[in-house]
Amino acid sequence: MSxxxxxxxxxxxxxxxxxxxxxxxxxxxxxxxxxxxxxKDLSFRDYKxxxxxxxxxRRLFCLLPQFEIKHKGEVIAxxxxxxxLWGHRFSLRFSGGSNYQVEAGxxxxxxxxxxxxxxxxxLSKKFWAWTDxxxxxxxxxxxQLILAAAVILDCVLFNHGSD
Numbered sequence: 737m738s739x740x741x742x743x744x745x746x747x748x749x750x751x752x753x754x755x756x757x758x759x760x761x762x763x764x765x766x767x768x769x770x771x772x773x774x775x776k777d778l779s780f781r782d783y784k785x786x787x788x789x790x791x792x793x794r795r796l797f798c799l800l801p802q803f804e805i806k807h808k809g810e811v812i813a814x815x816x817x818x819x820x821l822w823g824h825r826f827s828l829r830f831s832g833g834s835n836y837q838v839e840a841g842x843x844x845x846x847x848x849x850x851x852x853x854x855x856x857x858x859l860s861k862k863f864w865a866w867t868d869x870x871x872x873x874x875x876x877x878x879x880q881l882i883l884a885a886a887v888i889l890d891c892v893l894f895n896h897g898s899d
Contacts, residue, residue: 738875743886745868767887776891780884801892815888828885857882868894
C-alpha cells in the first residue's frame with residue numbers, strides 16, 4: 737500500500753523552508769533552513785513534537801552538488817548529483833550500504849526513486865503553483881529519507897542558487 741504526501745515550499749521565506757503534509761492534509765514534517773550559513777543547512781523535524789529527525793547539509797567545494805543527511809551528528813545518507821546528459825540523476829547512498837537511484841527527465845518535473853530496478857517512490861512537481869509543490873507517492877522504502885531527498889532535489893534544481 738502506498739502513502740501519499742505533499743511537499744510544499746513555504747511562501748515568503750528567505751531560507752529554504754518546507755511543509756510536508758500527509759494524505760489527510762495534516763502537517764507531519766517541517767523543514768527549516770538556516771538563513772546565514774555556508775551552503776544549504778536544513779533541519780528536518782517532526783511537526784507535532786518539534787524533534788529534529790535529520791540535519792541536511794550541503795558539502796561545499798564539490799563539482800556536482802552533494803548533501804549529507806545526518807542523524808544526531810552522524811552521517812546516515814548522502815545524496816549526490818551525477819553527471820547525466822539527458823536529464824538529472826542522483827544517488828542516495830546509506831551508511832549501511834544500500835543505494836537508491838533518483839532519476840528525472842530533461843524537464844525535471846517527474847522523478848522516480850528506485851533500488852535494484854524496483855520503483856520505490858514517484859515525485860511530481862506541480863506546474864501551476866505559487867511555490868514549489870510536489871506530490872510524493874511512496875510505495876516502499878524509508879519514508880523520511882525519501883522525503884528528505886525530495887527537499888534536496890528542489891534545493892538543487894529549483895532554488896535560485898542552492899548555496
